Amino acid sequence: MDEVLKIINDIKAGNIKPIYFLMGEEPYYIDRITEYLENNILSEAEKDFNQIVVYGVDTTVEDIVANAKRYPMMAERQVVIVKEAQNLVKTIDKLESYAENPQPTTVLVIAYKYKSLDKRKTVYKTIHKHGLVYESKKMYENQVGQWISRVLQGRGYSIEPKANAMLVAFLGNDLSRIANELTKLEIILPKGSTITPNHIEENIGFSKDFNIFEFRKAIGDKNQLKAYQIAEYFAQNQKENPMVLINGQVFSFFSGLLLYHGLKDKSPSNVAKVLRVSPYFVNDYIGAAKIYPMRKVSSVIATLRDIDVKSKGVGANALPPSDMLKEMLVKIFN
Known part of the structure; x- marks a missing residue:
């Protein structure tokens, strides 16, 4: 986030790069930077003749370079934006020669989402040298x-x-x-x-009382009444609460609990870091660890793996989700 703010502040200050190569698994910031460049480099009057937006699925690197080499009309610069550029993955290396000597009056913006260039490649090094490369990584x-x-x-x-x-x-x-x-x-x-x-x-439509987050907490607290109430709610609202997702979330909780048992440093900050959970959830693990010893946690994980197979229709004879939820809770609480 701080890096994104720096990029935008540099643009505001007039420190504009000839190439912006925006890549990575998290599309949110790629879209935000692209949107900012699209809306703020040129005036509305200048955009008619000097702003080109193309999509990777409909263009080629050769066409992009040809557009980038054009001179602006009645403006200091032109902007060429390539959205969904990940569709050019097989030919993106061809951008290298242009990146070596980019047109100074062109701002070339490449939104290369869900992927990243190999940083060992010459094309990456060349763009990094003459332009700006931003990698948007998924947050934990x-x-x-x-x-x-x-x-x-x-x-x-x-x-x-x-x-x-x-x-x-x-x-x-x-x-x-x-x-x-x-x-x-x-x-x-x-x-x-x-x-x-x-x-x-x-x-937004998420029940504050009947949701997977409260379900995991009820299980962790061994609050059987609440857990069965939420399970019944899930069974009646299967579309919004698919069994595969429920089982996966409970499995994730007990996997984290297994990790917690093995920690030497059980300080809240370290637990949040190692388990990669919000600090808000740390007390759930601390409390559950007192109720579920490591051997029981291992047994629960084995149960959840079995239910996962059943939830995917393997050897379950079309067992309804309500029955699988009951089986889960019976085996966890016993």
Whole structure:
């Protein structure tokens, strides 16, 4: 995020590179930088003749270079934007000769999403030397909560820890999807508001009481009544709560619990780091470790692997999800 702000601040200051090669597994920041360049390098009047947007699936590197070598019309520079450039993966090396001597009056923006160039290749080194290469890496889930708080703070909002944890639990590290949901909340809530679990439930559709996050906590606390209530809710709402996802989340929790048992340093900060979870969830592991010793955790993991196979239709004779959930809880709690 700090690197993105630096790129944007440099552009605002007039320090504009001839090539922006934006790559990596996380598309969110690639899209944001591309969008900023698309909207802010040229004036609206200049864009008609000097801004070209093409898509990797519909163009070639040769065509991109030909466009980049053009001179601007009645403007200081032109902008050539290549979206979905990952479709040019087999021919992207051909960009090397242009990158060696880029047109100074052209800003070439290449959005190369979900992939990264091999940094050992000459084309990468050449672009890095004469332009700017930004790599957008996927965040770990334990980093996303902090990202949500920072984004909201920058927009004049705050969020309660449980609401933050709910977003991470349901949306994972998909920053684009999280950003879309936050935008919905900002439309509804006045600036200065604190986002609560109720706001998440009412406006995004995640139940604050009957969700996988509360299900895992109920299991971790060995709160059998609540766990069975949530399981019943899941069984009645299978479309929103597929068995494969439920089992995967519970498996992830017990796998983390197994790691926790093996830690020498059980400080909250180290637990969050090693387990790659939000600090909000650390107490769940600390509490569950007192209830489930390592041998029991290993047994539960074996059970969950068996249920995973059944949930995928292997040797289960079309066992309904409600029965698999009951089987899961019976074997965990016994």
